[in-house]
Amino acid sequence: MTDVEFEQAVERYGDMVFRLSFSYLKCRADAEDVMQETLLKLYTASGPFRSVDHERYWVVRVAVNECRKLLRSPWRRRVSPMEELQEAAVFDAPAQSELFQHVMALPPRYRVAIYLYYYEDYPIQEIAQIMGAKPSTVQTWLMRARGRLQTILKEAESG
Amino acid sequence: MIDQRMYRETFSKLCASEEAKREIIERMTTQTKTYKRRPLRTLGLAAAVVAVLCVTAGAVNAATGGELFQRFTIVWAGEDRLRAVDTAGNEVMVTMAGSELVTKEDGRLFLSADGKKIDITEAMERDGGYHYAYEMTVVHEDGSEEIRTVTIDVTGGTDQWTVTQDNGDGTAYTLVGTEDEVEEVDIALGTGTREGPSAGAAAD
Structure with missing residues (x-):
């Protein structure tokens, strides 16, 4: 990969990997570390990719693996303060902020499955491959995530 | 049901800092081509x-x-x-201890230690545990060397496991892991050398 190609790749994948990693790790510093590690691996990746989709899939898979590695690290700051989560992004509307908080309160694997399904439009089969799980398991995660969000939103409305 | 449009609008606000992007570009386009954590x-x-x-x-x-x-x-x-x-x-x-001792990939459990990646799935299912030991050479600041025996014990199942690593220098390390998360970390310095x-x- 040339330097120019690498710069283009950073533009193309930087935010995507960051969003995915933040969804997993709930920490800006960790997510940016994962973004950098992933792009570093892309830079040094040996073979050419079959297509843009293949490259993108490779990047997503590496990012998920990097997140999992980081989650297992004994030195990782395991709990991000609520303030950091609130400052992660500036939202246009309170409803967006509310949705963000609720989604980020879900378990990590649910958050990643939701991100890949609803944001990146990956089919369940591919999400399963990326996350090293069975398709039926991913389906269950998505179903439970939807159920939990529905419950939380209902409680918020009635409260 | 999740409103996909709203979800996308919300999460599109989440962006990596320009500093982090610039940093990785600068690092990779410099002559050294080396990368270190920030x-x-x-x-x-x-x-x-x-x-x-x-x-x-x-x-x-x-x-x-x-x-x-x-x-x-x-x-x-x-x-x-x-x-x-x-x-x-x-x-x-x-x-x-190493930061990534046991990982689960495609339903199988792997122990990474001593430069090896060992599939311990069957042993865990059969015996409920796996024991591994290897020798590590420690080079002291005065140039002298010492051989230490590092022992790693993995117990539990393939859904949740406990890893205990004794570094052979009086320090021990225990980690409880599941498929996705480290749930508990305990580091005891014991009788550090x-x-x-x-x-x-x-x-x-």
């Missing part, structure tokens, strides 16, 4: 270690043969080793 993160790691060591100060004291190590600073001595140095220059070397040119000062 200083900010390193400081964070050091702070975490300081916190751990403060909690286990009693264990550090035990490791120093009764000399008090109430106030000390941390100096990293390689990726997996750190040195606690007190105000008198006494020090304790601590070897940290003193090393290095100034170590003798603590015993005298």
Whole structure:
């Protein structure tokens, strides 16, 4: 990969990997570390990719693996303060902020499955491959995530 | 049901900092082509270690043969080793365990140690545990070498497991992991070994 190609790749994948990693790790510093590690691996990746989709899939898979590695690290700051989560992004509307908080309160694997399904439009089969799980398991995660969000939103409305 | 449009609008606000992007471009387009973690993160790691060591100060004291190590600073001595140095220059070397001992990939459990990646799925299912030991050469600051036996015990199942690593220097490390998350980490310094040119000062 040339330097120019690498710069283009950073533009193309930087935010995507960051969003995915933040969804997993709930920490800006960790997510940016994962973004950098992933792009570093892309830079040094040996073979050419079959297509843009293949490259993108490779990047997503590496990012998920990097997140999992980081989650297992004994030195990782395991709990991000609520303030950091609130400052992660500036939202246009309170409803967006509310949705963000609720989604980020879900378990990590649910958050990643939701991100890949609803944001990146990956089919369940591919999400399963990326996350090293069975398709039926991913389906269950998505179903439970939807159920939990529905419950939380209902409680918020009635409260 | 999740409103996909709203979800996308919401999460599109989440962006990596331009600084982080610029940093990786600069690093990869420089002549050295080397990459290191950002200083900010390193400081964070050091702070975490300081916190751990403060909690286990009693264990550090035990490791120093009764000399008090109430106030000390941390100096990293390689990726997996750190040195606690007190105000008198006494020090304790601590070897940290690897950060990714056991992982689950495509439904199988792997132990990564000693430069090897071992599939321990069947052993875990059959025996409910896996034991591995290897010898590690530790090079001291004065150039002398020491052979230590590192033992790793994995217990539990393939959905949740406990890893205990004894570094052979009196430090032990326990980690409870599941498919996705580390749930609990316990680091005991036990009777940490003193090393290095100034170590003798603590015993005298």
